[in-house]
Amino acid sequence: MALRIAFVAAECEPWAKTGGLADVVDALARALGQVGGGEIETPVDVFLPRYRAVDVPPDRIIGEQVVQVLGPGAERGLAAVRIIDIAAGGYRLRLVDHPAAFDRATYYGEGSTDYPDNAWRFGLFCRAALAAMTAERRLPDVLHLHDWHAAPMVRYTERGPAGPAVLLTLHNLAYHGWTPRAATTGLGPEWTGRLRPADVGIDLLRAGIIEADLVNTVSPGFAREALGPKFGMGLDDALRARGGSFIGILNGLDTELWDPATDAAIARPYGAADRSGKAVCRSDLLGRLGFDRADPGPLLGMIGRLDPQKGFDLLAEAAPDLLADGFRLVVQGSGPAELVEPLRALAEAHPRRVALIDRFDRELARRIYAGADGFLMPSRFEPCGTGQMIALRYGTPPIVHATGGLADTVVDEHDHPGTGTGFAFRHPTATGLRWACREFATRFGAGGPAWEALLDRSMAVDFDWRTGSAPAYIEAYRRAIELRRAGRRAVGTSAKRL
Ligand code: GLC
Numbered sequence: 001m002a003l004r005i006a007f008v009a010a011e012c013e014p015w016a017k018t019g020g021l022a023d024v025v026d027a028l029a030r031a032l033g034q035v036g037g038g039e040i041e042t043p044v045d046v047f048l049p050r051y052r053a054v055d056v057p058p059d060r061i062i063g064e065q066v067v068q069v070l071g072p073g074a075e076r077g078l079a080a081v082r083i084i085d086i087a088a089g090g091y092r093l094r095l096v097d098h099p100a101a102f103d104r105a106t107y108y109g110e111g112s113t114d115y116p117d118n119a120w121r122f123g124l125f126c127r128a129a130l131a132a133m134t135a136e137r138r139l140p141d142v143l144h145l146h147d148w149h150a151a152p153m154v155r156y157t158e159r160g161p162a163g164p165a166v167l168l169t170l171h172n173l174a175y176h177g178w179t180p181r182a183a184t185t186g187l188g189p190e191w192t193g194r195l196r197p198a199d200v201g202i203d204l205l206r207a208g209i210i211e212a213d214l215v216n217t218v219s220p221g222f223a224r225e226a227l228g229p230k231f232g233m234g235l236d237d238a239l240r241a242r243g244g245s246f247i248g249i250l251n252g253l254d255t256e257l258w259d260p261a262t263d264a265a266i267a268r269p270y271g272a273a274d275r276s277g278k279a280v281c282r283s284d285l286l287g288r289l290g291f292d293r294a295d296p297g298p299l300l301g302m303i304g305r306l307d308p309q310k311g312f313d314l315l316a317e318a319a320p321d322l323l324a325d326g327f328r329l330v331v332q333g334s335g336p337a338e339l340v341e342p343l344r345a346l347a348e349a350h351p352r353r354v355a356l357i358d359r360f361d362r363e364l365a366r367r368i369y370a371g372a373d374g375f376l377m378p379s380r381f382e383p384c385g386t387g388q389m390i391a392l393r394y395g396t397p398p399i400v401h402a403t404g405g406l407a408d409t410v411v412d413e414h415d416h417p418g419t420g421t422g423f424a425f426r427h428p429t430a431t432g433l434r435w436a437c438r439e440f441a442t443r444f445g446a447g448g449p450a451w452e453a454l455l456d457r458s459m460a461v462d463f464d465w466r467t468g469s470a471p472a473y474i475e476a477y478r479r480a481i482e483l484r485r486a487g488r489r490a491v492g493t494s495a496k497r498l
Contacts, residue, residue: 003039003481005044006045007025007146008153015095020384021172024171027254028252028465029091030089034470049125050095065135067132080098127152145208148204149204155207155211163484164484165480167215169216173205174381177205179204180201213484214480215246216476218250219249219405251463259393260278275395286299298440300322300328300373302331302375302376303332305333310333312331319354330354373444374437379401384404385400388410391422392410395455399425399433402426406424409463410423413454414439
């Protein structure tokens with residue numbers, strides 16, 4: 001029988017997005033509906049909070065109901081939550097609408113401070129999603145939870161073989177949904193976790209890791225790294241305790257959404273067989289940035305959340321040397337002032353060689369992927385990463401820190417001459433970054449058939465969700481069901497060891 005799947009997630013492109021989580025939720029939900037064999041019942045459901053910024057198009061509403069749920073905070077009593085179903089093109093989006101929880105300026109908090117009641121907000125989100133599922137005739141076979149926001153679900157679903165199987169996907173271990181005990185969450189002591197020995201509070205992600213039937217992260221490389229203290233972010237013990245029920249599944253890429261041959265935002269479409277359009281895109285981008293079109297120096301692009309994870313500070317540190325080497329830089333990203341300011345200062349000092357776009361601009365991002373010569377991802381850690389996959393597809397070789405999903409997706413031309421697809425450095429330092437940029441510049445400057453061959457290899461990498469990643473998730477769903485039936489929870493091995 002076809003599997004019925006429900007996603008529970010805090011982001012979904014294009015409705016709500018701060019990072020790669022949104023892209024993956026949208027693309028995987030659609031891809032699951034497309035992989036052949038009728039293994040997955042369609043449409044897949046995707047539960048998402050209805051934030052203030054989510055516009056609900058009236059003509060796409062296909063259902064609406066109100067569920068009554070006990071707010072996780074007993075002191076808040078019974079809450080009425082509206083569920084608005086939308087035909088989202090490939091899946092059914094189920095918006096969980098409760099203004100007290102989600103009608104706020106941002107999704108998670110202000111500046112870098114989380115809302116103090118996040119555990120309550122997302123606890124309510126999960127309860128309401130479960131109530132909406134229960135109101136339908138059949139519960140999903142698998143609840144696919146994404147990151148800490150959906151983790152409270154593990155405490156609300158029925159335990160034992162009769163309940164839906166639970167797969168928890170870890171997109172980012174840096175955010176736990178951490179609430180100090182002092183904060184009023186209304187959640188019971190069973191939620192208590194330990195981030196550091198002296199720091200006791202509520203750690204939603206830890207609870208999810210302990211109790212889900214199967215846990216995965218978004219690349220095999222990061223799945224290995226997360227088992228150690230350096231990348232485990234305080235959760236490595238819980239992940240090690242999962243043994244074989246913690247796995248890595250590499251993200252895919254939505255190859256229809258990201259295709260230089262059909263991209264309407266770029267100056268001229270191009271494909272692997274004829275890259276002449278890419279030169280037009282480059283010239284267009286240089287013009288828009290106010291850079292000198294005649295300057296042959298390589299143009300490097302970087303796009304992302306300005307988060308310490310992403311290594312923008314490494315770029316700021318390496319920039320003077322890179323400029324001396326003849327590089328030009330275009331950076332798109334917004335974030336806290338301490339990360340933006342050094343880049344702004346660089347852009348102001350070198351207006352014709354460094355550009356900072358400190359906002360999220362979808363069209364300009366596409367023009368950067370297409371028009372830049374190389375694409376930077378010096379992330380300190382990276383569970384998978386999306387930018388490098390897009391850059392490969394657009395024939396813009398990535399320059400990456402060899403970590404997590406970046407190491408899994410980019411083959412370093414220095415280590416593997418003649419078979420590489422980009423450039424990778426081992427140590428996340430300004431020196432490492434500059435070294436890899438020079439490796440890039442040597443080959444870019446030489447041009448010719450060797451460079452064209454590298455671009456051919458980069459554009460040929462197949463990240464289509466439907467090829468590998470979506471089928472891998474279907475296999476994971478089956479495994480989660482088996483584990484649930486085998487009563488892993490009842491045995492509770494990992495819980496006991498913790
Ligand atoms: C998070 C991770 C990123 C991953 C994305 C989608 O944003 O930091 O590496 O690609 O989730 O899974």
